Amino acid sequence: MSKAQVSLRKKDILGLEAMPAAEMELILDTAKEMKNIIDRDIKKAPTLRGKAIVNLFFENSTRTRTSFELAGKYLGADVINISTSSSSVAKGESLRDTLLTVEAMGVDIIVMRHEAEGSAQFAANIARPVIINAGDGAHEHPTQGLLDMFTIKQFKGRLAGLKVAIVGDILHSRVARSNVWGLQKMGAEVHLAGPQTLLPREIEKIGIQVHNRVEDALDQADVVNVLRIQRERQQKGLFPSAREYARIFGINAKRLALAKQDALLMHPGPMNRGLEIAPDIAYGDQSAIQEQVKNGLAVRMALLFLVLMGGTHIEAAH
Amino acid sequence: MKLLIKGGRIINPAENMDVVGDILIENGKIAAIGSSCPAAGAEIIDAAGLVVTPGLVDMHVHLREPGLEAKEDIASGTRAAAAGGFTTIACMPNTRPAIDSSIVVAGLTQRAKTEGVVKLKIIGALSKGLEGRELAEIGDMIESGAVAISDDGGHLDSTRLLKTGLEYTGMFGRPVITHSEDEGLANEGFMHEGAVSAVLGLKGRPAVAEDIAVARDIMLAEYANAPIHIAHVSSKGAVEIIRQAKQRGVKVTAEATPHHLTLTDEELRTFNTAFKVNPPLRSAEHVAALIDGLKDGTLDAIATDHAPHAFEEKDVEFRYAPSGFAGLETAVGVVLTGLYHTGKLTLPEIIAKLSYGPAKILGLDSGVLKVGAPADITIIDTEYKWAVDCIKFYTRGKHSPFESRNLKGKPLITIVNGSIIMQNGEVLK
Numbered sequence: 126m127s128k129a130q131v132s133l134r135k136k137d138i139l140g141l142e143a144m145p146a147a148e149m150e151l152i153l154d155t156a157k158e159m160k161n162i163i164d165r166d167i168k169k170a171p172t173l174r175g176k177a178i179v180n181l182f183f184e185n186s187t188r189t190r191t192s193f194e195l196a197g198k199y200l201g202a203d204v205i206n207i208s209t210s211s212s213s214v215a216k217g218e219s220l221r222d223t224l225l226t227v228e229a230m231g232v233d234i235i236v237m238r239h240e241a242e243g244s245a246q247f248a249a250n251i252a253r254p255v256i257i258n259a260g261d262g263a264h265e266h267p268t269q270g271l272l273d274m275f276t277i278k279q280f281k282g283r284l285a286g287l288k289v290a291i292v293g294d295i296l297h298s299r300v301a302r303s304n305v306w307g308l309q310k311m312g313a314e315v316h317l318a319g320p321q322t323l324l325p326r327e328i329e330k331i332g333i334q335v336h337n338r339v340e341d342a343l344d345q346a347d348v349v350n351v352l353r354i355q356r357e358r359q360q361k362g363l364f365p366s367a368r369e370y371a372r373i374f375g376i377n378a379k380r381l382a383l384a385k386q387d388a389l390l391m392h393p394g395p396m397n398r399g400l401e402i403a404p405d406i407a408y409g410d411q412s413a414i415q416e417q418v419k420n421g422l423a424v425r426m427a428l429l430f431l432v433l434m435g436g437t438h439i440e441a442a443h
Numbered sequence: 444m445k446l447l448i449k450g451g452r453i454i455n456p457a458e459n460m461d462v463v464g465d466i467l468i469e470n471g472k473i474a475a476i477g478s479s480c481p482a483a484g485a486e487i488i489d490a491a492g493l494v495v496t497p498g499l500v501d502m503h504v505h506l507r508e509p510g511l512e513a514k515e516d517i518a519s520g521t522r523a524a525a526a527g528g529f530t531t532i533a534c535m536p537n538t539r540p541a542i543d544s545s546i547v548v549a550g551l552t553q554r555a556k557t558e559g560v561v562k563l564k565i566i567g568a569l570s571k572g573l574e575g576r577e578l579a580e581i582g583d584m585i586e587s588g589a590v591a592i593s594d595d596g597g598h599l600d601s602t603r604l605l606k607t608g609l610e611y612t613g614m615f616g617r618p619v620i621t622h623s624e625d626e627g628l629a630n631e632g633f634m635h636e637g638a639v640s641a642v643l644g645l646k647g648r649p650a651v652a653e654d655i656a657v658a659r660d661i662m663l664a665e666y667a668n669a670p671i672h673i674a675h676v677s678s679k680g681a682v683e684i685i686r687q688a689k690q691r692g693v694k695v696t697a698e699a700t701p702h703h704l705t706l707t708d709e710e711l712r713t714f715n716t717a718f719k720v721n722p723p724l725r726s727a728e729h730v731a732a733l734i735d736g737l738k739d740g741t742l743d744a745i746a747t748d749h750a751p752h753a754f755e756e757k758d759v760e761f762r763y764a765p766s767g768f769a770g771l772e773t774a775v776g777v778v779l780t781g782l783y784h785t786g787k788l789t790l791p792e793i794i795a796k797l798s799y800g801p802a803k804i805l806g807l808d809s810g811v812l813k814v815g816a817p818a819d820i821t822i823i824d825t826e827y828k829w830a831v832d833c834i835k836f837y838t839r840g841k842h843s844p845f846e847s848r849n850l851k852g853k854p855l856i857t858i859v860n861g862s863i864i865m866q867n868g869e870v871l872k
């Protein structure tokens with residue numbers, strides 16, 4: 126199939142589990158072109174002029190929200206942010222009500238972040254605008270998955286055949302899940318590692334390798350993706366102390382050396398330096414962490430463009 | 444007034460009866476059961492090709508009255524029961540206020556006489572206010588007609604309270620019914636813990652939480668030498684623990700629900716809140732173990748755990764939705780479709796679990812067909828094809844995991860005390 130024939134199948138972007146590889150490739154290819162816009166002096170393409178995007182964030186995330194906001198603005202769309210805590214539910218406004226209110230304002234896209242798994246699916250069932258999942262609980266974070274793939278491809282030239290180690294709190298990580306689906310479909314070999322208390326039971330049933338020893342996952346890895354550890358998990362008794370976590374599971378120079386010499390180090394941010402990742406390597410030669418942020422913008426621009434322009438490839442749309 | 448049910452396949456599990464014949468009803472009671480009964484002056488129901496069974500008994504429903512009538516009340520709940528082929532149901536005490544005193548038991552019994560269309564039995568709370576601290580007035584409630592005692596709706600954390608509850612309830616020869624699932628282990632989970640929860644990122648409720656609680660509860664019943672009934676068994680481990688306990692003579696009985704017998708956690712992939720229930724829908728190996736348990740008698744009853752909720756309560760994100768759904772009107776269709784038409788269980792086996800089995804556990808004289816007994820009878824068309832449409836339910840609970848499914852098998856007529864109260868899906872009272 127030539128690129129021009131691929132288009133996004135569904136109205137909404139809910140996750141990578143259901144997204145075919147060809148669509149992911151289309152998004153990554155489009156993102157490459159979008160990245161050129163970011164590097165220009167005047168970062169404006171009039172492509173989405175007259176379109177309206179609402180960032181509906183029930184959970185704080187300056188990083189993802191800003192990225193979506195700039196992505197929309199660089200493409201000329203009108204973007205507004207609605208930050209609300211899910212305590213609005215307590216006030217009697219249900220998610221259904223909120224979505225219908227936003228829909229009534231005539232928006233084209235709702236970018237939604239919510240702490241409940243499946244909330245993006247729920248929104249897609251209810252609302253007419255395009256729903257882009259910007260993270261639903263521990264379920265999926267598709268744009269993060271895509272930007273991670275984009276970053277790997279940028280440095281490694283490919284995804285197929287690479288060994289990717291994802292290390293940390295897999296249990297609560299939407300980033301891990303989106304990465305697993307995306308990378309698997311693109312032919313990478315995914316290894317997960319972390320303390321047993323932070324690994325979902327039976328996750329190995331989806332065809333990935335799971336390790337308790339970080340060293341086993343890192344061995345000869347092409348990419349090491351380090352996940353954020355939330356300190357609240359320690360209060361919940363899922364690991365004994367930050368000190369012990371850093372010592373046994375933290376990624377430092379010595380452990381990173383087990384991976385291939387040119388292995389790429391990634392982190393979705395924000396980082397707990399000294400906990401899951403050592404400060405020296407976070408900013409070291411192998412780190413792609415800054416680039417991930419930039420690529421996030423490019424991927425989100427690509428996605429907004431594709432979902433609004435009928436899902437056809439950028440070249441075909443010109 | 445005479446009624447003759449003619450030429451049906453009569454299945455009466457209490458006596459291992461499975462014959463084609465007639466049943467004559469006179470003055471609300473069964474007057475004769477035989478190959479050919481006298482028809483003079485009787486209204487005749489042609490039951491040729493249909494199955495005639497003792498009125499079905501559902502020992503586990505949530506009627507929501509008193510206090511939560513927006514979800515359900517006696518009038519709507521018993522009509523749903525009639526539509527589902529049930530002639531007797533037992534309601535759980537987790538209402539507001541809880542059914543934890545003889546006054547509430549007596550009040551509901553009175554209400555059931557005027558509002559109800561099927562027979563209503565009441566299960567009293569084990570602890571005051573279902574708070575799990577002090578015993579409720581169990582003896583008083585039983586003397587006012589409560590048929591069993593339970594804090595269902597949640598797990599009893601206090602091992603000591605359950606021990607005293609079993610000892611005390613046991614004196615009256617009544618069972619304690621437990622919702623056995625260790626809450627600490629279930630850990631505020633939203634679904635079965637396994638490969639599907641791993642993918643969805645939804646916090647899981649591990650099957651071992653049920654296994655451990657069932658083991659504890661059975662050990663206490665054994666210690667107290669008192670009857671215990673394990674509600675809605677859903678795990679493979681629990682089935683095995685109950686099986687072993689029965690072998691060594693513990694007074695334990697158990698039930699499984701139509702949904703746990705026919706659905707798996709795979710259904711949750713769409714995040715449809717209609718599938719959210721406690722204990723959660725588990726994986727296929729657990730479902731297979733439940734069916735084995737029914738087959739070999741480890742599980743004595745099929746009970747719906749009918750738990751209606753207001754529509755908007757379920758119309759939210761998965762984790763915020765309450766657990767449970769309407770079960771009375773789909774039970775027969777689901778069980779026949781999933782267990783009978785697939786050849787997993789025979790019709791007499793299924794009818795036993797839906798009538799005689801639960802009646803025996805609650806010490807009721809229903810669930811059997813015998814001359815002189817009240818004529819509570821259900822007539823079922825095992826071949827009737829229909830599609831579930833929640834909007835048409837008599838219950839106020841408009842959520843069902845079986846919505847839009849095609850089922851094969853349906854109760855066509857429900858008779859209570861000799862009166863037809865439901866015919867062709869329509870409740871006549």
Ligand SMILES: [Zn+2]
Binds near residue numbers: 595597622675721722
């Ligand atoms: Zn229960």
